[in-house]
Amino acid sequence: MAVLLCGGAGYIGSHVNKRLYREGYQTVTFDNLVYGHREAVKWGDFIQGDLKDQNAIEQVFQKYDIEAVIHLAAYAYVGESVAEPEKYYCNNVANTLNLLHVMRKYGCRKIIFSSTCATYGEPERVPIVEDMPQHPVNPYGASKLMIERIFRDYEKAYGMQYVVFRYFNAAGADPEGEIGEDHDPETHLIPLLLDAASGKRKEAKIFGTDYKTKDGSCVRDYIHVYDLGTAHLLGLRYLENGGKSDFFNLGNEKGVSVWEAVNSVKRVTGRDFKVVSAERREGDPAELVAGSEKAKQKLGWKPLYGEIDTIVEHAWKWHERKRG
Numbered sequence: 001m002a003v004l005l006c007g008g009a010g011y012i013g014s015h016v017n018k019r020l021y022r023e024g025y026q027t028v029t030f031d032n033l034v035y036g037h038r039e040a041v042k043w044g045d046f047i048q049g050d051l052k053d054q055n056a057i058e059q060v061f062q063k064y065d066i067e068a069v070i071h072l073a074a075y076a077y078v079g080e081s082v083a084e085p086e087k088y089y090c091n092n093v094a095n096t097l098n099l100l101h102v103m104r105k106y107g108c109r110k111i112i113f114s115s116t117c118a119t120y121g122e123p124e125r126v127p128i129v130e131d132m133p134q135h136p137v138n139p140y141g142a143s144k145l146m147i148e149r150i151f152r153d154y155e156k157a158y159g160m161q162y163v164v165f166r167y168f169n170a171a172g173a174d175p176e177g178e179i180g181e182d183h184d185p186e187t188h189l190i191p192l193l194l195d196a197a198s199g200k201r202k203e204a205k206i207f208g209t210d211y212k213t214k215d216g217s218c219v220r221d222y223i224h225v226y227d228l229g230t231a232h233l234l235g236l237r238y239l240e241n242g243g244k245s246d247f248f249n250l251g252n253e254k255g256v257s258v259w260e261a262v263n264s265v266k267r268v269t270g271r272d273f274k275v276v277s278a279e280r281r282e283g284d285p286a287e288l289v290a291g292s293e294k295a296k297q298k299l300g301w302k303p304l305y306g307e308i309d310t311i312v313e314h315a316w317k318w319h320e321r322k323r324g
C-alpha cells in the first residue's frame with residue numbers, strides 16, 4: 001500500500017514526504033511542478049501530473065494501491081487570489097473534486113488535507129480554536145473553506161474519512177538540511193528577512209506598525225515545517241486506526257510579532273540589516289495565534305521546535321546552503 005502526496009514537491013509536502021518515508025511508508029508524489037521542485041522529492045516515487053487531468057490521476061491509482069491521500073496541492077498567494085479568483089477556485093476547488101472523484105472510483109477513503117488559518121479571516125479573539133466562526137477575507141481562504149465543506153458532505157454520502165489541518169505560519173527547514181523553503185516569488189516574512197541578512201535584498205519591510213498588538217506589528221504563530229510533517233504522520237495513523245474525521249489547528253500557540261521575528265533573525269544570523277516601516281498589507285489580520293490543544297489531545301502531537309530562534313536557525317542553514 002502506498003500513500004499519495006498531491007503537491008508533494010512543495011515546501012510542506014517535501015517535508016511530509018521525508019517524514020513518512022523515514023517511518024517506512026511507500027510514498028508517491030504527484031505534482032505539476034508549477035511551484036514545486038523536482039529535486040525536493042528525494043524519497044519515494046515521483047509522477048509529474050496535474051489534478052486538472054483526471055486521466056493522469058487515474059493512472060496513478062491504477063499503478064499503485066493507494067491507501068490514503070495527503071492533499072497539499074494548491075495555489076497559495078493571497079494577493080494573487082484577490083486579483084485572479086477564478087484561478088484559485090479552478091485549481092484549488094474544482095481540481096480537488098477530480099481527485100475526490102478518482103478516490104471514490106478506486107475505493108480510497110482516507111484523505112489528509114492542507115487547510116489554513118486563513119479560513120478564519122479576522123478572528124474575534126485569539127487563540128483561535130477549531131469551532132470558532134470561519135469567515136475568510138480572501139479567495140484563497142475561501143477556496144480552502146469550500147473544500148472543508150465538501151469533505152463534510154462526502155463523509156456523509158460516501159464514507160470519506162478526513163483529517164483537515166489548518167496550518168498557521170509554516171516556517172523553518174529540515175533540521176538535517178536536505179530540504180527547505182524555496183518559493184518563487186517569495187512573499188513570506190522569514191525567508192525575506194534572511195535575504196536581507198545575507199545581503200540578497202537591501203532591506204526588510206515591516207508591513208504595518210500601527211496595529212493594536214504588543215509592538216504595533218502583526219502577530220503570527222510560526223510553526224516548524226518538521227512539526228507539520230509529524231502532524232501528518234500522526235494524522236495518517238489516526239485515520240488508519242479508524243479515527244473520526246476532524247479538523248485540527250497546527251500552531252505553536254505562541255504569538256510572534258514581525259519585530260520579534262526581525263530581532264530573532266538578527267540574533268541567529270549575527271548580521272544587522274536595514275529595516276523600514278511600510279504600509280499595511282491588504283487583508284492582513286492583526287493577530288493570528290493557534291489554539292492547538294485538539295491536535296495534542298487527539299493525535300498526540302507535540303511540536304519539537306517551538307522556539308522562533310530554532311525555526312530561524314534551521315531556515316538560515318538551508319538559506320545559506322541554497323545560496324552555495
Ligand code: UDP
Nearest residue numbers: 187188189192205206207218220258281284
Ligand atoms: N510581513 C512583513 N514584511 C514582509 C513580509 C511579511 O511585515 O516583507 C508580515 C505580514 O504582513 C504578516 C507576517 O509578516 O503579518 C507574516 O507574513 P507571511 O507572508 O510570511 O505569512 P502570512 O501570515 O501572510 O501567511
